[in-house]
Amino acid sequence: MGEHRTDFPLFPLGMAAVPHEVVPLHIFEERYKAMIGDCLSDGREFGIIWASDDGPKLNGCAMQVTEVLEQHEDGRMDILTRGTRPFRVVEEHFDHVYPAGEIEFLDDKEEPVDPTTIDAAHAAYSSLVEEATDKILEPDVLEPLTAYEMAATVDFGPDAKQGLLDLRSENARMRLLTRLFNAAVKRLDFIERAQARARSNGKVRFG
Secondary structure, eight states, X not given: OOOEXXXXXXXXXXXXXOTXXXXXXXXXXXXXXXXXXXXXXXTOOEEEEEEETTEEOSEEXXXXXXXXXXXXXXSOEEEEEEEEEEEEEEEEEOSSSSOEEEEEEOOOOOOOOOHHHHHXXXXXXXXXXXXXXXXXXXXXXXXXXXXXXXXXXXXXOHHHHHHHHHXXXXXXXXXXXHHHXXXXXXXXXXXXXXXXXXXXXXXXXXX
């Protein structure tokens, strides 16, 4: 079992976050001003959980405030946060002005890392970065990257990020990312070809 925390601050949002991801937040509601104020005072984490249309998810990502960009006179804050580790909500508590609960940090199951699986994910990520930015990632940059580290740099939707949070296997996360990265490369390639055709004759032709 993973480490437990009681009275862990929870921040339901219309998004999911993953470890290593940098998330800017504008804090304006009174209860979340109090929550972030407590986190800044104690140097502790809070958790982002995805408030989906089906209700809040149980698995979320712990976040650390890394920088207060601006503190407004009325108490509003613009902050930068970074994802640290996945957790699961065990029980909600209602003892604070803001949402909180007992949580358990989630550990991966013990298994050997499959080099072929890792290489496929790194290759797909490298292709996506090159397609999107024209930047070529060197092998020494790619080799140490974990699934979360790669996912943190790509603007996936909440479903994909939640899927990564729910997996307790690095191999499984790498396999999921390989599919997501390859699909993203195909979309970018289609957009590039469509734009090129539109520039050439004003029409996009299919087939």
